[in-house]
Amino acid sequence: MLPESVFTTQELPASDRFEAWTEQLGRTHAPMHLSSEHTADYRGYQRVIGLGDVTVWPATFDHLVFRRTPRLVRQSDPEVFHLSLLRRGDGAASWGQEQVGYRIDDFHVNYSSRSYEISTGPDPVTIIGVEIPRAAVDLPAGRACGVVGRRISGREGMGALLAGMLVQLTSDTSSYQAADAARLGRVVTDLVTAVFAHALDAEPQLAPETHARALVLRVKSFVRRHLGDPDLTPAKIAAAHHISRSYLYRLFQNEGLTVASYVREQRLANARQDLIAPGLRRLPIHAIAARWGYPRPGDFTRAFRAAHGITPSELRDQALDRTAVDGAHIDVDAVRMTPPDAHEHH
Template sequence: MLHESVFRTVDLPAADRFEAWVERMGRTHAPMQLASNRAADYRGEQRVIGLGDVTVWPATFDHLVFRRTPKLVRQSDPEAYHLSLLQRGQGAASWGRQQAAYGINDIHTNSSSQSWEVSTGPDPVTMIGIEIPRALVALPANRADRMIGGGISGREGIGALLAQFLVQVVSDTGPYRPADAPRLGTVVADLVTAVFAHALDADRQLPPETRARTLTLRIKAFIRRHLADPELTPARIAAAHHISRSYLYRLFQAEDTTVAAYIRDQRLANARRDLADPALGATPIHVVAARWGFPRAAEFTRAFRTAYGVPPSEHRARTNSGLSAK
């Protein structure tokens, strides 16, 4: 499991909650002036998850106004970018003479090296924040800084890849080991760099390894969307991404797997999940298999037994009786 710390204002006396939240936010990003119309009994909850040099922090909190003033920038500057994926509520930001509004699945960007003001709506907001050192964004600083305050969509393109990755990581840190943290941080840094580069039309300036890792994430997302198609082949995947099959193979070799193995593992994992779902208990096994790209029942049974040590029917029986399959 990844290391994380949890902070809840409800664990403190009401009179101390807002001051403690101000301190927590200052340590998470950089010192700020905070104000709220709910300060008398402030409600906020935050998890901080360390991913090497990158920090990810899902949080839910009451109305808040964040101000990073020029004086605070001079006093303390960790030289970090901050990104917020808004999952519930609304927000607005101003910096200089510019302003922007943010809705659900929008991504807001700011920098500890600049002054700005961000305010949330009257209702509580839920978001996932990223703190990433500027040095990890592999673009010239003068270009990357142009993203400050700019809106990024988390609903499509590379922004959606970043949003999906963040949601996946914070929803359950259990499957990850502490040694995975720096690697996950590298993925976040690559995605942030790719999001910035795409928005700035600066893809050519990305380091080759960043382009390759970002492309691999896009390909994996494509595969997951098309798992039900039994004709999902390396040739089709390569064509959809305008690359050769040999380059596609090299991308997956860099991750110590193959395209075919990734497709098979994803299909099996989804079928295994459906077989354990009591709501699908009446659905024949061969129908579940076909739904995830296994049109031949015998082939599915062999692959399932090889992967999980038991046939699909036994896995379903065990899970539906409250026992876990080996």
């Protein structure tokens, strides 16, 4: 498991909730003056996930106005960039005369060394926040700060890669080990750097290793989007990214992978999910194979058996058997948990 903590105001007396939320966000990012229309009974929920020097924190909270004043900057400055991926609600931010509004799946960027004012809409908002040290962003200092106040889309391009990674990471951290935290932090750092560089049209200024890691992430995203193409060859992947096949091979070698093995693993992993999905049990196995780039069922069966030790039909049979057993258990538990007078109210 990754280092993770949860904070919720609901566990506190109503009169203490807003002050506690203010202190929590001050620790998470930097000291700020907060105000809200809901101070009498404030509702806020935050998970804090530690990734080495990087912190990721999904949160949902009531209306809020954040003010970081020049005085607060002078008193305490952790020198961190903050990114918020807006998942629900709306908001706006201002830096002096500059003001920017944000939509769902936009990134908002601020910097603890600059004063700002941010306000959310009247309804609760959900964000995925990221705190990343200024020193970790591999761009010239003057250039990196140019992203502050820009609206960066999380729906396309480099922003979509970062958004997808954050959504996947925060949706379920159970599959990661504590040792993965620093590695994931480096991935987030590289993606944030690449997103900043793209927004500033400064990609040539990236360090070669950072550029290479960002390119690998783009290639992997391309592969996952085109797994159904049976002609997804290294040549086609390289051409789509305007690089040579030999350079593509070197990129994957640095990851301890081959291009072919990555494509195969992704195809088989997706096919496996379809085979065990209850909603797809009527979909023929050959159709699942074709869906993930195996037009010849025999090729799919051989590759699947080599990877998992059983055939696709055997896996599906096992999944159906488990579903039947689990369903029986659920029915028993449902009966046990039903109040004695439940039927009398219907």
